[in-house]
Amino acid sequence: MYRGGYTGRILRINLTDQSIKTEPLPENLARSYIGGAGFGIKLLFDEVKKGIDPLGPENKLIFAPGPLTGTSVPCASRMAITSKSPLTGAVGMSLTGGYFPVELKFAGFDVMIIEGRSEKPVYISIKDDSVKIRSAEKVWGMKTTDTQQIIKNELNDQNTRIACIGPAGENLSRLACIINELRAAGRKGLGAVMGSKNLKAIAVRGSGSVNIASNEKLKTARDFMAKEMKNSPVLYPQFAKLGTPMVVDALSELGIFPGKNYGETGVFVPVEEIGVKTQLTRNMGKEHCYGCPVGCSQLKLAKTGEYAGIMSEGPEFETMYSFGGTTGVDNIDAIIAADRISDELGIDTISAGVTIAFAMELYEKGIIDKKDTGGIELKFGNYRVMVDMLRLMAYREGFGDVLSDGSKKAAERIGKDSYKYAMHVKGLELPGYDVRGAKAHGLNYATSYTGADHNRGYAFQEIFGIPIPEPVDRFSIKGKGALTKWNQDVRSATCDAPTMCAFLLDMAVPAVATQNTSNLLEAVTGLTFTPDEIEKVGERMNNLARLFNAREGFGRKDDNLPDRILTEPIKNGNSKGSFISRKELDTMLDEYYSARGWDREGTPTKAKLEELGL
């Protein structure tokens, strides 16, 4: 049935009984969900029962590249990892690029499902059809770079690609991520799910290739996309040179680069210290994901003080925010160090930094003191404390244990008024946009099926001023319900499912995203979708994820924003005075639910589900 793009096979590995099975990919899956996160959400919904412990053997980890992965389509090196998130209890989906996803396709799999729980630490090795569960005794406890190297040595294959967890995942930190090379499937604690299964790593190498339905159509589709990429005023001229960290300057100008746990946005604006000009003094060169002509990933080297010589791939913008702006740290070398240390420990930089910033505010406000922190001076701007805290969190040592599961759970343990300063939605810490000055972006945080997640419905209209589908006022709530639906559905369908790099959508093809995906899918897979049908797949994904979350008890009450965003205006800068009032959020939610065809409680209506075939 599959003419191209798909291998047609699911690899299912049960760590409890050590069984390894190959199953055919169900025929309807590709048509309805394309791949990647689409497959992830569908399989999670079907296979993971209500109410299970995300860190128990009943949870599953679903790795899914997309139909374009491993083809000559640029920017399609990615895969989605989907699970029930131990951080939020909702759908946990995180994407990562590099080379691992491509090797999984080359090995012959569209999906890999990991089930159960091994008694002892193991890793999985995949070489085409040879799939083995091996003892991880040699690497258990190791950081991620060492883990990858030692497994390569043990398999006597330096070309194998490895996704693994570090100490944070082993210690079941709900902020733990999954690392391949120096890239992270960062958010929602998926590393803790691996850790809970006693699964240290997955090594994969494939010798196959991906069939193409029509090489001629593919050439046309690629040319179309390449032209859009070339015409982008941002993609090659700026983004390819600077990568995401250039956003520090842009957001500072807009007045929405979060400062000191959002208490000093527009006041603490370290653009001189960690903005583009300073970043360039630390730049070493770029790294490329498989088949990517852009290469946004920048290697940076810490150059002064105690962190000199520490190299990081990144830090990406989000990390500049989480270890920079929101912790009040303006030491670029400490941020670079913290980024690399996080990758080695396997802990999510956004959630870790935001959780530390939360604790810093509690400390400065006197809600916690040295007795609580074990003597640590958790003050804003104290970069040594920020760096050291990462290790304590990954190892659950001392006060690190309190922060190890993120700001929501930390606030529950600390009590008092601390919840007011915990910057999360549904347990997922806020990314680096003060949404008081970007309200569709805020609505997306409130409604994304993964919690506060910039990547599930990025409002590039507000952040970069791109007037597609139309110009917007970032301070206004007008039309933001429908806009957020569009942002979420298009993102899901054109990035998360096929799987394509999201930067392409934001920066190169926003006006023609669904057309572009339609072109590429037809060329590669032979399946035809109209642009509207593409968007509909995104809608289906968001609805099914919503149903999963509803089954877990989530509803309108959880489509919320942190107290501070709803009550406290930004103090200074170009977004001074702005906030999202409770009433504004409610209005936006009403409009959003209405645009989605959901009822007032945010539950998908029967009509909508039928329309989507759910």
Place this chain on the structure above:
Amino acid sequence: MYRGGYTGRILRINLTDQSIKTEPLPENLARSYIGGAGFGIKLLFDEVKKGIDPLGPENKLIFAPGPLTGTSVPCASRMAITSKSPLTGAVGMSLTGGYFPVELKFAGFDVMIIEGRSEKPVYISIKDDSVKIRSAEKVWGMKTTDTQQIIKNELNDQNTRIACIGPAGENLSRLACIINELRAAGRKGLGAVMGSKNLKAIAVRGSGSVNIASNEKLKTARDFMAKEMKNSPVLYPQFAKLGTPMVVDALSELGIFPGKNYGETGVFVPVEEIGVKTQLTRNMGKEHCYGCPVGCSQLKLAKTGEYAGIMSEGPEFETMYSFGGTTGVDNIDAIIAADRISDELGIDTISAGVTIAFAMELYEKGIIDKKDTGGIELKFGNYRVMVDMLRLMAYREGFGDVLSDGSKKAAERIGKDSYKYAMHVKGLELPGYDVRGAKAHGLNYATSYTGADHNRGYAFQEIFGIPIPEPVDRFSIKGKGALTKWNQDVRSATCDAPTMCAFLLDMAVPAVATQNTSNLLEAVTGLTFTPDEIEKVGERMNNLARLFNAREGFGRKDDNLPDRILTEPIKNGNSKGSFISRKELDTMLDEYYSARGWDREGTPTKAKLEELGL
């Protein structure tokens, strides 16, 4: 002419004019010097002029595997790197194993000579005959693991093997080493020579193989060697499981595990804390060099406190001594961390630790104080200071700059009585044997052409009680002159030249070492040597190295031992009361020179040189 073993080619790379040449290996070289360090010494003597600055463009770096490297002979994965040492001013020769040397042979080279100095940071890539000098801009400043990975990525070849320097080499620390994977060509500051040439790394990959003169003879020779290895009571039963760190227990029992800069040997004996029993709690598994059935290299993981999660290949025994015994540190996790940090910085663990221990004694004795150290409490046992000091030394920061060039130069800068506590010979810091209780070992330190170097004439007779060529009393000086000559010549000829792992000599074939080498060389190369002729090659190497050093002004006055060894008896334990008196050293030197056929000043006589064809 070369029937096997040799490729017959020298690769010569001049970094000043960027020229790359291939030259034939001179016909007489193999017969007279076998390979490895033999070639290194000969080429250094012929090509490097008297009095040049070791860190100037006139110095050369000579990489030479041996004729057995890359064959099926076990334990022959090694290469010698020879240069004029910036630490001693004498011949600097250091060996390393792993995979790099084999790849160099497979690429078609017996020797690689690096000359001159590049204007900008570069690295060399070798893929068979394709040799290129490339910009190292992307990796300059990086630590060694990152350097290797990023170069592999840049070359798009994960199977390339890389030798490189870290920050210590870039900053011209005379303690800098050359790292391949996590292995070091550790001693004599060869990393600084690379740094002075602006050469960050050499990447090599070969697709060839090494010719064998007689496969039939090789089978016989290998069987002979394998039988000796199997019969060793130590090699497989103990050494393969524990590696070199097992020596901590053995030396502690003998009372010669150096304690606190040799001031407390036999008093500070941390065998419980860092001996075999505790080591086993940190063992993760082993790593093998190319073609080695033993796999002595142990991976260790720091498990407690602030260093938890740091993995090291090693620490080898010498590092247990230099970061343990002699610094008074008994924290095994700190030692593991210091070992890895040293590998990443590219600094020699022995010299770095011994230099730190020297500074600790000065601090405790009040010869230096906090004003000198910049506030650092350089006390024995202060493991944090020990670990932190490594970075300061590699970066020449603060007091680290004073220690960065080793104990001899540090004593010159500090002045006062400090020289009394500097534990070095000819500038090279002492390895981990308190030679006051092992006098042939001490005589070797005094006379080795590289300075205090256990590996140039290891007195296994004293250390392990092996009665070959005859039993010895380690406290006596009787016969130690001739014994040291034998140890040095046999070591040079059977390990450093062919090139073979020295552990084989010490633990498996001491009784038949020259016969074994003769067998293997004939089988592989077709060249026939009697066992005596093999030993003669070793003698030739030691004489020619002596001539090089004499040309640089070295003589009897430099064949010395540290003050403390000559004047202060060991205070406690099974070597209590022992030391090497000035008179004993003089007597041993007389006998040694006489055994060597040198005059009373230690100058090789004309007759001896003629006998050796020099």
